[in-house]
Amino acid sequence: MSGTRLIPTPYQVGVMMYDFTFGGINDDAFSGTIMTHLLASMQRVYGGFALAVAVGIPLGMLIGKVKVVRQMLDPTLSLLRPVPVTAGCRCR
Numbered sequence: 001m002s003g004t005r006l007i008p009t010p011y012q013v014g015v016m017m018y019d020f021t022f023g024g025i026n027d028d029a030f031s032g033t034i035m036t037h038l039l040a041s042m043q044r045v046y047g048g049f050a051l052a053v054a055v056g057i058p059l060g061m062l063i064g065k066v067k068v069v070r071q072m073l074d075p076t077l078s079l080l081r082p083v084p085v086t087a088g089c090r091c092r
Contacts, residue, residue: 008016019025023032062069063077 015025019031021032021034024032025031063073
């Protein structure tokens with residue numbers, strides 16, 4: 001046995017999270033950068049939500065009010081309805 005492990009111990013995870021949050025242990029490019037990553041993630045989440053609201057609400061109102069638009073878009077929306085929300089996730 002070589003002594004290497006695929007999964008780190010809880011202590012190793014704790015040390016890395018401490019370094020990721022406060023820095024000073026490994027002194028690498030990721031030390032103390034958790035706020036940068038949290039802000040970038042929040043920007044993606046809230047930016048996507050804002051875009052969905054900006055497009056979805058007016059489009060939904062248009063579909064509800066204008067019969068021609070509803071007839072054009074209803075087949076596509078009905079086709080997408082049974083697809084789970086998580087199936088469209090392009091996680092990196």
